[in-house]
Amino acid sequence: MEFLVASAVGVLTAVGVYLCLRGRTFPVVLGLSFLSYAVNVFLFATGRLVVGRPPIIDPAAPGYTDPLPQALVLTAIVISFGMTALVVVLALRAFLEAGSDHVDGREPGAEGRR
Amino acid sequence: MSHWIIAPVVVPALVAAFIVLVARFDLHLQRTVSIAATIGLLAIAVGLFLLAEDGIPRPYLLGNWPAPFGIVLVLDRLSALMLLLAQILAVAVVLYAAAGWDRQGRHFHALFQFQLMGLNGAFLTGDVFNLFVFFEVLLIASYGLFLHGAGAARLVTGFKYVTVNLVASTLFLFAVGTIYAVTGTLNMADLAVKAGQVGPDQLGLLRTGVALLFVVFAVKAALVPLHLWLPGTYGVACAPVAALFAIMTKVGAYAILRVHHMVFGGEAAPAAGLAEPWLVPAAVLTLILGTLGLLAARSVQRLAAFSVIASMGTLLLVLAVPGPDAHAAALYYLLHSTLAAAALFLLADLLAERRGSVRDELVAAPAFPQLDLLAGGFLLAAIATTGLPPLSGFLGKVWILDVLRAHPVWPWLWAAILATSLLAVLAFARAGSLLFWKSTAVGATAEADPPPRARPALPLVATAVLVAAPVLLAASAGPIARNLEATAAQLHDRAAYVEAVLGPQRLARAGEE
Amino acid sequence: MSGALLPWLGELLVTVLLLAGSFFIVVGSWGLLRLPTFMQRLHGPTKATTLGVGGILIASMLFFLFTEGRLSVHELLITLFLFLTAPVSAYMLAKAHLHRARLDEEVPPTGRPVGWATFDPAASDPDPDRSLRPDRAP
Amino acid sequence: MNLALIALLPFLGAVLPPLLIRSGRNVCALATGAVTALALALLLVQAPAVFRGEVVRASFPWLPQAGLEASFFLDGFGFFFAFLILAIGLLIVTYARFYLSREDPMGRFYAFLLLFQGAMVGIVLSDNVLLLVIFWELTSLSSFLLIGYWRHLPEGRQGARMALVVTGAGGLALLAGLLLLAQVAGSYELTTILTRAEAVKGSELYLPILLLVLAGAFTKSAQFPFHFWLPHAMAAPTPVSAYLHSATMVKAGLFLMGRLWPVLSGTEAWFLIVAGTGLLTMLIAAWIAIFKDDLKALLAFSTVSHLGLVTMLLGLGTGTAALAAVFHVLNHASFKAALFMTAGIVDHEAHTRDARRLGGLLHLMPITGTLAILASLSMAGIPPLNGFLSKELMLEEALHTEWGGTGRLFPILAVLAATCSVAYSFRYVTHVFLGPVRDDYPHRPHDPPAGMWLPVALLVAAVVLIGILAEPVAGPLVRLAAEAVTAGAAPEATLKLWHGVTPALVASGVALFAGLVLLAAFGPIVRLREALWRPEAKRMFEATVEAVATGARAVSEAIHDERLQRMVAWTLAAILAVGLVTGWGGIGTGERPGLPVAPLGLLLWAGAIAAALAVALFHHQRLLALIVTSVVGLIVSLTFVWFSAPDLALTQLSVEIVTTVLLLLALNYLPRESPRESTPARRGRDVAIAAVAGLGVTGLLWAILTSDFAIPTISTYHLAESKPGGGGTNVVNVILVDFRGYDTLGEIIVLGIAALAIFAVLDSTFRGTAVQRLRTWSHEPEAADRHPMMLVVATRIMLPLALMVGIYIFFRGHNQPGGGFIAGLVVGVALIVQYMASGWAWARARTRIDYHALIGFGVFVATATGVGSWLFDRPFLTSNYGYFHVPLLGEVELATAMLFDLGVFSTVVGVVMLVLANMARVAARAEPQTGVPTAMDSVPEPRLADERITTTAPVPVPERTRQEA
Amino acid sequence: MLARLLPHPLLTLLLTVVWVLLANGPSAGSVVVGLVLGIVLPLLTRPFWPDRPVVRAPATVVEYALVVLWDICVANVQVAYLILFKRPEELRSRFLVVPLDTLVPEAIVTLAGTITMTPGTVSCDVSADGRALLVHALDAPDPEEAVATIKRRYERRLLEIFG
Amino acid sequence: MIEFAVAVGFAAVGLGTIFCLIRLALGPDAVDRALALDTLVVNAVALIMLLGIAQATAIHFEAALLIAMLGFVGTVAFCKFMLRGDVIE
Numbered sequence A: 001m002e003f004l005v006a007s008a009v010g011v012l013t014a015v016g017v018y019l020c021l022r023g024r025t026f027p028v029v030l031g032l033s034f035l036s037y038a039v040n041v042f043l044f045a046t047g048r049l050v051v052g053r054p055p056i057i058d059p060a061a062p063g064y065t066d067p068l069p070q071a072l073v074l075t076a077i078v079i080s081f082g083m084t085a086l087v088v089v090l091a092l093r094a095f096l097e098a099g100s101d102h103v104d105g106r107e108p109g110a111e112g113r114r
Numbered sequence B: 001m002s003h004w005i006i007a008p009v010v011v012p013a014l015v016a017a018f019i020v021l022v023a024r025f026d027l028h029l030q031r032t033v034s035i036a037a038t039i040g041l042l043a044i045a046v047g048l049f050l051l052a053e054d055g056i057p058r059p060y061l062l063g064n065w066p067a068p069f070g071i072v073l074v075l076d077r078l079s080a081l082m083l084l085l086a087q088i089l090a091v092a093v094v095l096y097a098a099a100g101w102d103r104q105g106r107h108f109h110a111l112f113q114f115q116l117m118g119l120n121g122a123f124l125t126g127d128v129f130n131l132f133v134f135f136e137v138l139l140i141a142s143y144g145l146f147l148h149g150a151g152a153a154r155l156v157t158g159f160k161y162v163t164v165n166l167v168a169s170t171l172f173l174f175a176v177g178t179i180y181a182v183t184g185t186l187n188m189a190d191l192a193v194k195a196g197q198v199g200p201d202q203l204g205l206l207r208t209g210v211a212l213l214f215v216v217f218a219v220k221a222a223l224v225p226l227h228l229w230l231p232g233t234y235g236v237a238c239a240p241v242a243a244l245f246a247i248m249t250k251v252g253a254y255a256i257l258r259v260h261h262m263v264f265g266g267e268a269a270p271a272a273g274l275a276e277p278w279l280v281p282a283a284v285l286t287l288i289l290g291t292l293g294l295l296a297a298r299s300v301q302r303l304a305a306f307s308v309i310a311s312m313g314t315l316l317l318v319l320a321v322p323g324p325d326a327h328a329a330a331l332y333y334l335l336h337s338t339l340a341a342a343a344l345f346l347l348a349d350l351l352a353e354r355r356g357s358v359r360d361e362l363v364a365a366p367a368f369p370q371l372d373l374l375a376g377g378f379l380l381a382a383i384a385t386t387g388l389p390p391l392s393g394f395l396g397k398v399w400i401l402d403v404l405r406a407h408p409v410w411p412w413l414w415a416a417i418l419a420t421s422l423l424a425v426l427a428f429a430r431a432g433s434l435l436f437w438k439s440t441a442v443g444a445t446a447e448a449d450p451p452p453r454a455r456p457a458l459p460l461v462a463t464a465v466l467v468a469a470p471v472l473l474a475a476s477a478g479p480i481a482r483n484l485e486a487t488a489a490q491l492h493d494r495a496a497y498v499e500a501v502l503g504p505q506r507l508a509r510a511g512e513e
Numbered sequence C: 001m002s003g004a005l006l007p008w009l010g011e012l013l014v015t016v017l018l019l020a021g022s023f024f025i026v027v028g029s030w031g032l033l034r035l036p037t038f039m040q041r042l043h044g045p046t047k048a049t050t051l052g053v054g055g056i057l058i059a060s061m062l063f064f065l066f067t068e069g070r071l072s073v074h075e076l077l078i079t080l081f082l083f084l085t086a087p088v089s090a091y092m093l094a095k096a097h098l099h100r101a102r103l104d105e106e107v108p109p110t111g112r113p114v115g116w117a118t119f120d121p122a123a124s125d126p127d128p129d130r131s132l133r134p135d136r137a138p
Numbered sequence D: 001m002n003l004a005l006i007a008l009l010p011f012l013g014a015v016l017p018p019l020l021i022r023s024g025r026n027v028c029a030l031a032t033g034a035v036t037a038l039a040l041a042l043l044l045v046q047a048p049a050v051f052r053g054e055v056v057r058a059s060f061p062w063l064p065q066a067g068l069e070a071s072f073f074l075d076g077f078g079f080f081f082a083f084l085i086l087a088i089g090l091l092i093v094t095y096a097r098f099y100l101s102r103e104d105p106m107g108r109f110y111a112f113l114l115l116f117q118g119a120m121v122g123i124v125l126s127d128n129v130l131l132l133v134i135f136w137e138l139t140s141l142s143s144f145l146l147i148g149y150w151r152h153l154p155e156g157r158q159g160a161r162m163a164l165v166v167t168g169a170g171g172l173a174l175l176a177g178l179l180l181l182a183q184v185a186g187s188y189e190l191t192t193i194l195t196r197a198e199a200v201k202g203s204e205l206y207l208p209i210l211l212l213v214l215a216g217a218f219t220k221s222a223q224f225p226f227h228f229w230l231p232h233a234m235a236a237p238t239p240v241s242a243y244l245h246s247a248t249m250v251k252a253g254l255f256l257m258g259r260l261w262p263v264l265s266g267t268e269a270w271f272l273i274v275a276g277t278g279l280l281t282m283l284i285a286a287w288i289a290i291f292k293d294d295l296k297a298l299l300a301f302s303t304v305s306h307l308g309l310v311t312m313l314l315g316l317g318t319g320t321a322a323l324a325a326v327f328h329v330l331n332h333a334s335f336k337a338a339l340f341m342t343a344g345i346v347d348h349e350a351h352t353r354d355a356r357r358l359g360g361l362l363h364l365m366p367i368t369g370t371l372a373i374l375a376s377l378s379m380a381g382i383p384p385l386n387g388f389l390s391k392e393l394m395l396e397e398a399l400h401t402e403w404g405g406t407g408r409l410f411p412i413l414a415v416l417a418a419t420c421s422v423a424y425s426f427r428y429v430t431h432v433f434l435g436p437v438r439d440d441y442p443h444r445p446h447d448p449p450a451g452m453w454l455p456v457a458l459l460v461a462a463v464v465l466i467g468i469l470a471e472p473v474a475g476p477l478v479r480l481a482a483e484a485v486t487a488g489a490a491p492e493a494t495l496k497l498w499h500g501v502t503p504a505l506v507a508s509g510v511a512l513f514a515g516l517v518l519l520a521a522f523g524p525i526v527r528l529r530e531a532l533w534r535p536e537a538k539r540m541f542e543a544t545v546e547a548v549a550t551g552a553r554a555v556s557e558a559i560h561d562e563r564l565q566r567m568v569a570w571t572l573a574a575i576l577a578v579g580l581v582t583g584w585g586g587i588g589t590g591e592r593p594g595l596p597v598a599p600l601g602l603l604l605w606a607g608a609i610a611a612a613l614a615v616a617l618f619h620h621q622r623l624l625a626l627i628v629t630s631v632v633g634l635i636v637s638l639t640f641v642w643f644s645a646p647d648l649a650l651t652q653l654s655v656e657i658v659t660t661v662l663l664l665l666a667l668n669y670l671p672r673e674s675p676r677e678s679t680p681a682r683r684g685r686d687v688a689i690a691a692v693a694g695l696g697v698t699g700l701l702w703a704i705l706t707s708d709f710a711i712p713t714i715s716t717y718h719l720a721e722s723k724p725g726g727g728g729t730n731v732v733n734v735i736l737v738d739f740r741g742y743d744t745l746g747e748i749i750v751l752g753i754a755a756l757a758i759f760a761v762l763d764s765t766f767r768g769t770a771v772q773r774l775r776t777w778s779h780e781p782e783a784a785d786r787h788p789m790m791l792v793v794a795t796r797i798m799l800p801l802a803l804m805v806g807i808y809i810f811f812r813g814h815n816q817p818g819g820g821f822i823a824g825l826v827v828g829v830a831l832i833v834q835y836m837a838s839g840w841a842w843a844r845a846r847t848r849i850d851y852h853a854l855i856g857f858g859v860f861v862a863t864a865t866g867v868g869s870w871l872f873d874r875p876f877l878t879s880n881y882g883y884f885h886v887p888l889l890g891e892v893e894l895a896t897a898m899l900f901d902l903g904v905f906s907t908v909v910g911v912v913m914l915v916l917a918n919m920a921r922v923a924a925r926a927e928p929q930t931g932v933p934t935a936m937d938s939v940p941e942p943r944l945a946d947e948r949i950t951t952t953a954p955v956p957v958p959e960r961t962r963q964e965a
Numbered sequence E: 001m002l003a004r005l006l007p008h009p010l011l012t013l014l015l016t017v018v019w020v021l022l023a024n025g026p027s028a029g030s031v032v033v034g035l036v037l038g039i040v041l042p043l044l045t046r047p048f049w050p051d052r053p054v055v056r057a058p059a060t061v062v063e064y065a066l067v068v069l070w071d072i073c074v075a076n077v078q079v080a081y082l083i084l085f086k087r088p089e090e091l092r093s094r095f096l097v098v099p100l101d102t103l104v105p106e107a108i109v110t111l112a113g114t115i116t117m118t119p120g121t122v123s124c125d126v127s128a129d130g131r132a133l134l135v136h137a138l139d140a141p142d143p144e145e146a147v148a149t150i151k152r153r154y155e156r157r158l159l160e161i162f163g
Numbered sequence F: 001m002i003e004f005a006v007a008v009g010f011a012a013v014g015l016g017t018i019f020c021l022i023r024l025a026l027g028p029d030a031v032d033r034a035l036a037l038d039t040l041v042v043n044a045v046a047l048i049m050l051l052g053i054a055q056a057t058a059i060h061f062e063a064a065l066l067i068a069m070l071g072f073v074g075t076v077a078f079c080k081f082m083l084r085g086d087v088i089e
């Protein structure tokens, strides 16, 4: 399974990177979401892939997976949620204000004053 | 254990919460609370600075969990110094903003306090993941502050600023994840210990993690080519925010010092010396591009923005030199460049406010009120920024030239620093003569004088504080330098840090149970 | 899985329920894939899947009852929520389809003086309370 | 102490003129004069010691880490210069009082002048080389301010900038040179450095040091080819020209060469560079000076020429030459300052200083004319004036100097220069003062008030006196200074008028004769010169600066073009470069056994990858991309379920939903499709970057997952202590609210800030262009009903259920998957569904919670919970818990961590709702304003706008009526 | 007074049951907490459910639930057959219009939900006046009969419950 | 016997997932894709329950509960968007 997870994280990263390089705000936002998926799974996986051993203390449990990366990922998810929310709103507002949803605030080719 | 150590984080958090909770509809109350709190924080920072003077790193075990299992704050000379710098800047900024900028949008003071919380938290923490969290706090507060007052340019630029920083934040997590995977710890002191125990098979992984972490800090520090976000951002932020941002790049420099020179630096660490080969050429490029930007700038605020880049180039160049001597010089330059850049940003706004429709653009325009006063301020700020004598910019540069001698290619570095200094002088001379000399030739204000608005003194006072800073830094260079030497020495005394954080406290916890 | 404690009958029951649930899951998804029109496809998942999941949930409940001797009723709750929400999803999907495929001419008339809510502007009351009220004046 | 005070007095005194100008111009000038006089007095107090041969020193620590000390010393050379600076300064102050007009801001003038004076004195008294550089650059700065004093004059601005850049550049070179010198000599103190001549000259850094130091000296002293700035500095008021650009500042370069003479001179390089440059400068500048019609320009080029003369003398490296150099500095200072002042008087009186428009002034202003003629004759080297004496010494030295393999070239060039010098000096006399009185002066001149000519008279008196009684009047001082230059080697020369008929005298005579001939043929020669190519230094400089600025702008704006795609691409490229270079070869597959591949896992893997790639491919259709992205989110959640991370799964799921709603809300006002606009090349580049990034991350994670790490992780402690120490069995939750509760505090604050920032950003939507755009936004055709009945009714049952589940998850979190954050999201989502079903206005009117307050409360509670532990003298966020028996409920666990979690919960609900409600508010604003008034119209106006509705439910809802059809 | 305290008694019951289910079984503690929440939550959320449908025949609720569950099971098999073995073109899919007698939104929604949950039919829309339901049938050879079945089996009982 | 049934269940869910993914890919309309997503979410509940049986643990209950309760919100949001553009109006 390790290779599946590693390669999936790689693909998510690649897609995130590709979308972040697009010229419109919305794909960039999606790209950031993908990057956040990727890094969350990555961070989570640094605690190794363990099946059936959740970090819930139970006398009968045979063992536990590393809980710390999970806590870190939780924090990361929450933070990236806040960031995504902000960046979405920003994309919207920039579009409403500038009249273009190009990441640079003006349609390519249009004369723009610096 | 002094609870004051956490105060720089808790106080702004509570004040911001109070503002949101209670003072939301009362700008006057917001101002009062915010200013009082900031001044209070300055007092606390001074207190902590004095506390740290004894040279013993003081850990603060959050949740009373022993290090390295809980999160630990560490007050040492460096963190105390950065705290002090941040609060000094903050006082000037909040005074400046309270004269009217805070009215331009919502929640200025709450965001401002949160920004302080983020900065202070980042300076105090002794945990790499917590550093990430507080990076995010200070970043998101900076996004909010940056967008303060909105406007198309700010929104479009804001999107870019946020996007680039989100990419960097993602990288931070990749890096921290890698480091945790190899070392199994997040505590900086523990990392310093564990980094030495990593087996040869996994050294590559650790080095990669550490190098990636460096890139994160380099983005914050605007190291070429990771600096592209800066000119726009600093060029369109509202003045007090831009002034506050003067310290944001320094957070990157601080983190490099803390993480790469303290935690992973030194003789014991396998990850030592990773960045240096990259750093020198990139820093020189930063210096050069920043300086070219100074010549290219079309407004005072952009001038200030590029001066930040140029100063980061100089600063990072020194960070490429290992050892406490170089870092003492770097710290001096850090203090100087933060305050000088902030002064320039505020001056840009004072000018913009007085020059009518041309704002702070570098074009000739009719003379304006308080021209001589601002000319004087600009002159001092320009002297400081370009590194002309006798202000701190010069002293910092001389000191830096001195320590750079330890670098193998020092003649080139000297040449870069001196040549860019000259270009900076040229740029500022052109700008200043245009703003203050040529303007008078344009003739008196042809248009009917707008009704004489009351010009509040507060912004002038705040600006004066910052403009005076390079003078004071220069005048008291001796004692400051001695302090910075001790600071740098402490930073490099890894063993003392580790012992302070991990040593006796672990025993104390066991005894308590 | 300890079969020793599990009475044969219970095991059989669980197995049957699991198989039945599995069957309906496949059928539902197959319908989603196979049926040619959207309206037909809508039938597959919203029903068969729901019952399929329902079967597995009951199986799970019985499984824990027989293996660990405790009655796990959480599954009932999950079923409850699925039954509450699935029709809403289907309803909204159907409306979205009606709207996007512009089916206002294809659907039969309401037999009322007004049209279907998706198409008739009379339904566009900004006040949800009033729009809920049957027979509201157009 | 006194020494430092001499340098500092003018700086301190500089605050006086601007303050005192309100008391009148006389007071202002008097104060300035008093400051200068006091400094001069302090200097003279030291005279006896200096003349005794002592070296007076004073030192204060400044920045020893960088070698900088505020250390001063006074020897003969320093005394000589300091005396010149202060004495002439006193005269200039007097002169300026009368020269400046009423419109000129005098306070500022005197302030700058005193700054300059201080800097200049500082240079000559500095012991520490870095201190010297500081003062050096301060003279550049103050000269910049003085040249630009008349800020409305473009020549002033340009001249000032040029002077600053050229001399500033020299200063930077000097800094480098002196740093190296200090390194080689092992000390930053001149008094020590001057004793290390062998070490310096023997060092491999000698040549760099020499070049750098000379770059400083030559720029300051306007040596060819850096001479061009000086004439343009003449845009300054004449007192400035007289003071800075003839008597003092330009001599700083000479001073420096003299100062470092012991350690730098006497080598081949020194001779070639210094003497050669000096000679060339002397000749070229003198030639140009002849043709300058502007009196100040003429004097300026003559100054350059004389500076060249002194430079040449210093370059010769002999003691006698050094003596001559010092002597000429004195002489030149006296006659040139006088000349500038007379030029100023002419300008002041006749309102022009164009030689072509003047003539015959001797008759109209006899005093000025006489003084000017005397000074000019001295400049021409006519006996018995002091200029003659030093010129004789110069020619004497030049005559036995070999250069370019011959002993002829040097003297010939020197005589040529002297010839030109005679020519321009006499031109100044004849074209301005002699000849008939004209009637076309712009203003009819007469002698100025005594205050203006008295300083000139004093200087001319010195000119005459030194000329006649050189040895008694100037001898001791000059000799003292010269001995300091040569480090004690007493120069062999006597200062007297008559040495007999020496070759020098003959040369002098030749020069005089040739010069007069030259002047007689002035007309034809001017035409000849105009036929020659004349490099226009100012234009070249300006063009260079413009080219630099344009180039810089081109480069900078090409690089900093603010394009996000470039920013991101470079950022990623840098990350990849660093990652690959560090990781390559150092990272590889480890030996750790992995989990077997489960078929379903493979399926989910394929699904996730297919979905992700589909999003990349079809991202142009945004709704589609969003739907497919949800699939990825779902699979990520399932991954967390699979690999023992229930809390993560819950969080991911609920965050996913909120994010989707948020994106849809935004998408409503964004274009539904992205145009296909990137070129195939660009896409190729991006795919390449993406692929490398993906492979890199895969490799990194693969290496991590397959490696066995020997070091145990700190989480073994968390697992062990979770129950006994933290009171919870859900270790992840205990980490979140206890072990690392501080992280969580930061995290909810991030959320809170995000909400505040979003609120602030959206708040501004209701002003300016955005409103117009919103109002005119063309919607796609919409379905009719806003509030589908089934949805509305279902959500009314769902809400209490969801709240209950939220409460359940909240309380369970400490021991089982769940917790405040997830609970907050569940409640938030439940409320969102209400909003979706019934609309923003309806739902908001029924929510009595102020979301701002909820956020503030949450942050406050969480922080205050942390602070609470101070009461027990425990660190911030120290938790406590206990078990309590409650009737009916049994054992109940209460933990402070739960209070903390309550803060988390409250913040999360507040954030989710504040953000969504405000997004919805944007939409409400955009509604076409038709038909019945809706609740949206009652949104408070922007100034006071808040998400709070001040007037709720403006639409009266009648009682439910039942009507049969 | 009681009506004010218990705006939706059935909801209170439902919530109590749900809490007990969440607590994974009845116990004194869970019932008490469930009851408290069952009372408090409807009060808190009352503004969101302003109407108060009166349940007139609580017993019919149980009957209705059993009928629906039975129908779900039976019809599922039929639909499975249709999906698996009938060629799509053989399906007589069509829209049905179910005229409504009930005027209670909760009843209408319950009916629509029931129709959707019983295989073979999906509720698609209501008329703008809320007096007719648009239903899609996967295979309805006799549309009138299908509509009649719906009205007979479900709407009749709902009318009993909600009046 | 139950192991077998669980394996069949996994296979069924897998198959169902494949069908959903194919429908997701085929479309043709966004509504079809939203429907496919909705079905996937329900399949996910089944998958989680099966995991619970296979691992004999109740630890996944909350996840299943949350999907069951909130899974439809995404679908509703997508539909509302397609219907009105404005998700919250």
Ligand code: NA
Binding pocket: A071, A074, A075, D736, D743, D744, D747
């Ligand atoms: Na956290």
Ligand code: NA
Binding pocket: D647, D732, D733, D736, D813, D817, D818, D819, D820, D821, D822
């Ligand atoms: Na939790």
